[in-house]
Amino acid sequence: MDGELKVFAGSSNRALAQNIADLLDQPLGSATVERFPDGESRVQINENVRGADVFVVQSTSAPVDTHLMQLLIMIDALTRASAGRITAVIPYFGYARQEKKTTGREPITAKLAANLLEAAGATRVMTLDLHAPAVQGFFDIPVDHLQASPLLADAMRRVLCGEVVVVSPDAGGVARAHDFSQRLDDASLAIIFKNRTAPDAVQPLNVVGDVAGRTAVLVDDLISTGGTIGEGAQALQERGAREIYVCASHGVFAGASLEVLAHAPLERVFVSDSVPLPRQTNGAAITQVATAPLFAEAVRRVHNEESITALFT
Ligand code: R5P
Numbered sequence: 618m619d620g621e622l623k624v625f626a627g628s629s630n631r632a633l634a635q636n637i638a639d640l641l642d643q644p645l646g647s648a649t650v651e652r653f654p655d656g657e658s659r660v661q662i663n664e665n666v667r668g669a670d671v672f673v674v675q676s677t678s679a680p681v682d683t684h685l686m687q688l689l690i691m692i693d694a695l696t697r698a699s700a701g702r703i704t705a706v707i708p709y710f711g712y713a714r715q716e717k718k719t720t721g722r723e724p725i726t727a728k729l730a731a732n733l734l735e736a737a738g739a740t741r742v743m744t745l746d747l748h749a750p751a752v753q754g755f756f757d758i759p760v761d762h763l764q765a766s767p768l769l770a771d772a773m774r775r776v777l778c779g780e781v782v783v784v785s786p787d788a789g790g791v792a793r794a795h796d797f798s799q800r801l802d803d804a805s806l807a808i809i810f811k812n813r814t815a816p817d818a819v820q821p822l823n824v825v826g827d828v829a830g831r832t833a834v835l836v837d838d839l840i841s842t843g844g845t846i847g848e849g850a851q852a853l854q855e856r857g858a859r860e861i862y863v864c865a866s867h868g869v870f871a872g873a874s875l876e877v878l879a880h881a882p883l884e885r886v887f888v889s890d891s892v893p894l895p896r897q898t899n900g901a902a903i904t905q906v907a908t909a910p911l912f913a914e915a916v917r918r919v920h921n922e923e924s925i926t927a928l929f930t
């Protein structure tokens with residue numbers, strides 16, 4: 618693309634945006650992102666973007682609505698300032714778990730978020746490990762769907778020892794866990810069948826697969842309340858797992874999740890830095906894996922019209 622490459626950041630994850638810009642040898646674009654006294658978001662783009670190939674980095678993490686709105690307003694400002702192309706770089710895509718109706722009179726909020734991004738003027742989306750890959754289809758613009766698993770598997774390989782079993786904490790995550798097991802030298806696979814009794818409460822029912830005496834790696838797309846992982850780790854310990862690790866693409870860490878993880882029988886939790894880690898981890902052993910090299914390379918490739926698929930093959 619001919620336009621000059623520019624990277625802007627919302628306020629959700631400035632550290633990641635800065636690291637991406639640094640790796641691209643670009644200064645972060647100058648923008649004011651603040652609030653009016655009544656709480657409305659205010660954005661001002663402070664430099665010329667006419668014809669530019671602009672990438673706006675913003676995870677729609679908590680406060681989710683504020684960060685989504687900020688992103689929409691930044692895209693609107695860039696559209697009205699005649700940017701040539703606007704890519705919403707959304708390391709963590711909030712609302713992706715509301716991607717289908719599970720009962721009557723429910724919204725499909727992931728689709729609404731996609732509509733809003735397009736209506737604001739996004740011409741492309743780049744994101745990481747969507748809760749459901751089908752959310753890509755909610756957009757009628759190109760979506761670059763990046764994977765954190767190669768980075769997470771590299772980091773985990775350095776600490777894992779003994780016979781490894783990769784565990785999906787629920788039936789829906791089997792494909793993800795299977796992919797991860799292949800990245801860990803064809804580790805074996807086990808599945809926990811969980812029962813969600815309330816939005817913030819889960820009860821594991823059964824573990825299918827052999828975990829006794831093995832190093833178990835629970836793999837999930839995200840950790841929110843920590844309920845899925847906490848209960849899953851408990852079930853694995855009861856079935857004789859030797860050590861239990863966790864690997865999740867997004868450390869959302871809502872509510873008391875860090876305490877839940879600190880009290881669970883876990884050696885360590887690995888997450889990407891798509892969402893900033895809280896200052897205090899309250900005793901939970903967490904390793905954040907840097908995604909800036911991945912995003913920077915993907916941005917470089919998109920700007921130069923090179924393949925993204927080649928990054929993962
Ligand atoms: C569920 O389908 C997801 O893959 C995660 O397992 C879930 O969203 C994690 O949430 P929590 O940490 O609140 O159990």
